[in-house]
Amino acid sequence: MAKKMETRSARLLALFLALIMVGSVLVYALKGGYAPPERKIMYEAHGLDGWLKWVPAGAGQIIYATKSDNKTLLKYIDDLITVNYDRYVFSKLRLSYPVEGMLVASYPDGLLYLVDVNKTKIFFAGQKDSYRGLSVKTTKDIMVVPETSPFLIGTIPHVAKAVDTIISGNGSMAGLISNYTSRISGNFNVVFIFYGGAARRIVTGTNNTDYIDLYISGIRVNNSMYEKVVGVHFVRNGGFINSNVTQYYNYTNYEDGFSVAIMRDMNLTKLLNAQPKLRPIIEIKQK
Numbered sequence: 001m002a003k004k005m006e007t008r009s010a011r012l013l014a015l016f017l018a019l020i021m022v023g024s025v026l027v028y029a030l031k032g033g034y035a036p037p038e039r040k041i042m043y044e045a046h047g048l049d050g051w052l053k054w055v056p057a058g059a060g061q062i063i064y065a066t067k068s069d070n071k072t073l074l075k076y077i078d079d080l081i082t083v084n085y086d087r088y089v090f091s092k093l094r095l096s097y098p099v100e101g102m103l104v105a106s107y108p109d110g111l112l113y114l115v116d117v118n119k120t121k122i123f124f125a126g127q128k129d130s131y132r133g134l135s136v137k138t139t140k141d142i143m144v145v146p147e148t149s150p151f152l153i154g155t156i157p158h159v160a161k162a163v164d165t166i167i168s169g170n171g172s173m174a175g176l177i178s179n180y181t182s183r184i185s186g187n188f189n190v191v192f193i194f195y196g197g198a199a200r201r202i203v204t205g206t207n208n209t210d211y212i213d214l215y216i217s218g219i220r221v222n223n224s225m226y227e228k229v230v231g232v233h234f235v236r237n238g239g240f241i242n243s244n245v246t247q248y249y250n251y252t253n254y255e256d257g258f259s260v261a262i263m264r265d266m267n268l269t270k271l272l273n274a275q276p277k278l279r280p281i282i283e284i285k286q287k
Contacts, residue, residue: 042133067189127139215231
């Protein structure tokens with residue numbers, strides 16, 4: 001039985017818009033020589049690998065975004081961030097510095113955001129409290145943790161669990177997928193991660209059987225071309241095959257079921273729509 005990865009750029013775009021919910025209206029532009037005050041920082045993490053160590057296990061969908069020097073890619077990122085933001089989650093939040101980067105983790109019952117504003121002070125109109133030795137602010141069901149960089153905001157149970165994960169160093173998404181993310185080297189400006197059931201739902205097949213349990217897609221600029229790297233962990237026999245979907249295409253199939261495809265193109269839109277081709281899956285049923 002042969003199966004194919006769905007080329008669903010529209011779905012990824014919709015998901016990104018639904019989950020990345022901090023708009024430009026939240027950011028006060030810096031003017032003149034004004035230097036915004038810094039906040040107290042107790043814990044600090046850098047880059048996607050470091051941020052994933054703060055994200056509690058159980059997230060089905062993760063999206064990471066950070067600014068780019070490339071104007072076309074930066075506009076893509078800015079547009080996605082600006083188009084949609086959750087007015088309820090962020091209604092009581094005010095920033096004194098533009099957002100440098102953000103991660104959104106989606107759980108069945110809530111959201112967790114990690115937001116980088118370069119250690120500058122943030123303002124949240126909530127009730128002061130403390131949790132695990134950190135100063136926090138809460139509303140009815142939203143919690144903010146200013147004393148981390150990036151700062152945390154989201155539904156209370158998931159923010160509290162993130163603090164637990166930071167302090168204990170255990171139980172993170174990094175612990176589940178670092179064996180795979182480590183094989184996708186380099187820094188990306190946008191990363192999509194689908195895990196477990198969320199990964200299975202982006203694959204189509206006649207029997208809808210479990211086929212993959214992890215999908216990672218990273219986007220960046222490599223020299224003069226846009227680059228997209230896709231990693232998939234197959235739970236059944238499968239792998240990537242040759243394709244001319246983009247100007248440059250290469251792939252590696254590892255023995256443990258993880259496959260990585262590298263695609264490059266001068267056209268960002270074409271690259272965003274591109275997906276690697278898969279090897280046919282043959283299932284032999286016992287009589």
